[in-house]
Amino acid sequence: MNNKNFIEVSSWFKFLQNEICQEFIKIENEFSPNDKKGFIHKKWQPTTGNGNCEMRIMHGNVFEKVGVNISNISGVISEEFRNKIKGAEESNGKFIATGISLVAHMNSPLVPAVHMNTRFLSTSTTWFGGGMDLTPIYYSEKDAKYFHKKIKESCDQHNKNYYEKFKKIADEYFFLNHRNEPRGIGGIFYEYLDDDYEGNLSFTKSVGLTFLEIYKKIVRDNMHRKWTSYQKRYQAIKRGRYVEFNLLQDKGTKFGLMTNGNVDAILMSMPPTVEWV
Amino acid sequence: MNNKNFIEVSSWFKFLQNEICQEFIKIENEFSPNDKKGFIHKKWQPTTGNGNCEMRIMHGNVFEKVGVNISNISGVISEEFRNKIKGAEESNGKFIATGISLVAHMNSPLVPAVHMNTRFLSTSTTWFGGGMDLTPIYYSEKDAKYFHKKIKESCDQHNKNYYEKFKKIADEYFFLNHRNEPRGIGGIFYEYLDDDYEGNLSFTKSVGLTFLEIYKKIVRDNMHRKWTSYQKRYQAIKRGRYVEFNLLQDKGTKFGLMTNGNVDAILMSMPPTVEWV
Numbered sequence: 001m002n003n004k005n006f007i008e009v010s011s012w013f014k015f016l017q018n019e020i021c022q023e024f025i026k027i028e029n030e031f032s033p034n035d036k037k038g039f040i041h042k043k044w045q046p047t048t049g050n051g052n053c054e055m056r057i058m059h060g061n062v063f064e065k066v067g068v069n070i071s072n073i074s075g076v077i078s079e080e081f082r083n084k085i086k087g088a089e090e091s092n093g094k095f096i097a098t099g100i101s102l103v104a105h106m107n108s109p110l111v112p113a114v115h116m117n118t119r120f121l122s123t124s125t126t127w128f129g130g131g132m133d134l135t136p137i138y139y140s141e142k143d144a145k146y147f148h149k150k151i152k153e154s155c156d157q158h159n160k161n162y163y164e165k166f167k168k169i170a171d172e173y174f175f176l177n178h179r180n181e182p183r184g185i186g187g188i189f190y191e192y193l194d195d196d197y198e199g200n201l202s203f204t205k206s207v208g209l210t211f212l213e214i215y216k217k218i219v220r221d222n223m224h225r226k227w228t229s230y231q232k233r234y235q236a237i238k239r240g241r242y243v244e245f246n247l248l249q250d251k252g253t254k255f256g257l258m259t260n261g262n263v264d265a266i267l268m269s270m271p272p273t274v275e276w277v
Numbered sequence: 278m279n280n281k282n283f284i285e286v287s288s289w290f291k292f293l294q295n296e297i298c299q300e301f302i303k304i305e306n307e308f309s310p311n312d313k314k315g316f317i318h319k320k321w322q323p324t325t326g327n328g329n330c331e332m333r334i335m336h337g338n339v340f341e342k343v344g345v346n347i348s349n350i351s352g353v354i355s356e357e358f359r360n361k362i363k364g365a366e367e368s369n370g371k372f373i374a375t376g377i378s379l380v381a382h383m384n385s386p387l388v389p390a391v392h393m394n395t396r397f398l399s400t401s402t403t404w405f406g407g408g409m410d411l412t413p414i415y416y417s418e419k420d421a422k423y424f425h426k427k428i429k430e431s432c433d434q435h436n437k438n439y440y441e442k443f444k445k446i447a448d449e450y451f452f453l454n455h456r457n458e459p460r461g462i463g464g465i466f467y468e469y470l471d472d473d474y475e476g477n478l479s480f481t482k483s484v485g486l487t488f489l490e491i492y493k494k495i496v497r498d499n500m501h502r503k504w505t506s507y508q509k510r511y512q513a514i515k516r517g518r519y520v521e522f523n524l525l526q527d528k529g530t531k532f533g534l535m536t537n538g539n540v541d542a543i544l545m546s547m548p549p550t551v552e553w554v
Contacts, residue, residue, distance in 0.1 A: 065553075178534040240547065247524035248534065257455040257525065267553060270517065276342075276547035 005197060009120040010098035012201070013070045016208045017100055020068050021056055023216055024104075028060045031223055035061060039068070048260055049075020055265045059272070062111070062223050066104040067268030073097050077123075081259060086192060087123035096122045099130075100208070101252075103269040104215075105242075109235035111222045112136035112143065112184070113242065115269070116211040117252070118204045127194035128204050131166065132211045133174050134218075135184030135242060137235045143218050144185050151188055154210040158203040166190045176245050183245050239271035246270070282474060286397040287375035289478070290347045293485045294377055297345050298333055300493055301381075305337045308500055312338060316345070325537055326352020332542045336549070339388070339500050343381040344545030350374050354400075358536060363469060364400035373399045376407075377485070378529075380546040381492075382519075386512035388499045389413035389420065389461070390519065392546070393488040394529075395481045404471035405481050408443065409488045410451050411495075412461030412519065414512045420495050421462050428465055431487040435480040443467045453522055460522050516548035523547070 021039050028037040037060035044053050051073035058066050074096040082088040088095060099119030106113060118130030134147050148167070155163035166188035174183040188207070193200045246253045246269050256266040298316050305314040314337035321330050328350035335343050351373040359365040365372060376396030383390060395407030411424050425444070432440035443465035451460040465484070470477045523530045523546050533543040 178537075178540055236550075243520060243551075244524060244544075247521060248531075254525075260455075263455055267521075270553035272552060272554070273513075274520075274551040274553075275549060276544060276551075277549070 005126075005201075006096060006098060006120070006122070009201060009204075010070075010072050012205060012208075013098055013100040013118070016205075016212075017054070017056065017068050017070050020102065020208075020212055021058075023212060024058065024060075024063055024066060024068075027216065027219055027223070028058070028062055030220075032061045037061065037063075042264075044262055044265075046071070046073045046075065046262070049073050051075075053262065053265065055262075055268060057268060060107075062107060062219065064105050064107040065272040066102070067265075068100070068102045069265050069268060070100045071098065071265070078259065081255065084255070085121075085123060086127070087125035090124035094123065101269075102211075105239065105271045106219070106223075108223055108225065108227050109137040109231040110225045110227050111219055112140075113239075113271075114211075114215050116208070116215075118207050120201075120204070125194065126197075127192045128200045129191040129193065130204060130207055131170055131187060131189035132207065133170055133184055133187035133189070135238075137238050138231070139185070140222075143221070147185065147187070147214055147218065150210060150214045154206045155188065155203075158199065158206065162190075162203070163188065174245070176241060177249065178244070179241065181241070183241065233275065236271075236273055236275035237277060239274045240276050242269075242271055243274055282403075282478075283373060283375060283397065283399070286478060286481075287347075287349050289482060289485075290375055290377040290395070293482075293489075294331070294333065294345050294347050297379065297485075297489055298335075300489060301335065301337075301340055301343060301345075304493065304496055304500070305335070305339055307497075309338045314338065314340075319541075321539055321542075323348070323350045323352065323539070326350050328352075330539065330542065332539075332545060334545060337384075339384060339496065341382050341384040342549040343379070344542075345377070345379045346542050346545060347377045348375065348542070355536065358532065361532070362398075362400060363404070364402035367401035371400065378546075379488075382516065382548045383496070383500075385500055385502065386414040386504050386508040387502045388496055389417075390516075390548075391488075391492050393485070393492075395484055397478075397481070402471065403474075404469045405477045406468040406470065407481060407484055408447055408464060408466035409484065410447055410461055410464035410466070412515075414515050415508070416462070417499075420498070424462065424464070424491055424495065427487060427491045431483050432465065432480075435476065435483065439467075439480070440465065451522070453518060454526065455521070456518065458518070460518065510552065513548075513550055513552035514554060516551045517553050519546075519548055520551055 039056040039058045042055045053071040055069045077088050077093040077095055082093050101117040103115050113135040116132035120128050152163040170186045170189035173189050253266055316333040316335045319332045330348040332346045354365050354370040354372055359370050378394040380392050390412040393409035397405050429440040447463045447466035450466050530543055
């Protein structure tokens, strides 16, 4: 494990967190200039090791609930979970991790929900992982095409195989088994990217910046469209699927909760209002 | 496995389902005589074996959402889950099961939510299981004392050890590990009760009838009390814990979803409206 690399990557995540939050506040101000919104910042130190984490959450007029969390943690993975993390048995459970994680649930049912996270982990081996995926309440072909086209363009600048490979992983991962339906329209998801530190970091930076470029356009394109209370209720029901996915299947959520992570930070991904009929 | 016993027990569950639904409709009529409510009945046959199931669901003025389901299923448990069910490896996965399951989420935040289920299962061995537990939004010592006192009286008529033993199981089971907090005020929970068919059935009948006696009183005692929108919102947040418990921990929910059970029937336990801050 290279400490210099860890500092470099975690500094990038911190920078990205700021960029994203500033842009989202700008969008809120454009939408409702007389009702200023901002992020609440909560910092904490993990109880299970050393490090520092920061959760930023905003309840706005466009962003009904958005969380942008960064975490820097080093510690020891308990024996029962070591076989689930690459290289953790060889490191006797020792690990160091830094990451950024974002989930946005939007007030308008015509603006898709989104998830993005990228991370850098070391056990006895070191790798990058992450991705992004979009969950529209109502499918828009225009948005879907734009979303995937921009991701592909960004991936192609790094490796011509990335988009197809990482899109497939996302399609398989963001799928509700018990309902036999996808969570949304997918995106990309990658793990164990470790062949070239500089190149992998550069790609990981691209994922973050591409996310911001894509999503701010999709939000601005749709946020002024009129919607009905029927559509809002349908959004609440659709959000139930998001909850089901995160609590039944999402590996990060389950791992975080089982290893005594910060419950509020882990469950920042939960939608603000949900209905089950 | 004794087919005669199976028919006897499943007939009891069918009878109990009717009794409960009639009583709940009576309560709705008392509360709002000019706005009649009733249960929607949905019958289906399990896709994973033989049998017949019936889900009854009501969206009322007192009962915001209540489901009372019965299921009668025989089939083969897939190899990967056999080690999780007593006697299933010895029976080559063959099983027969009958049960009743009830969850009520109440409109008033001053009326507790409740869960009750009882069941009879055969693999290479045959047993009764079930229980009930109460989830107040706001704790009421009067209700809590009454709830536990009545359960104890009922248990004591069958076996002087039951209440203490089964209360302990409920306290341990209905506990959110990641939040380090109980789901509600507990109740009783039993499994693998197989020492005496007649006695165990008699106890299982008591659990169902005692549930109905207790809960109808708690509902009537509290349903006319005035509540505020603040209390209603707190209820929605508290319900988030119910969702977390059922999707992260509840064995019946996870088992049902993993074995391709009827998703609507399994997730009938989900609260109608939920918030995460």
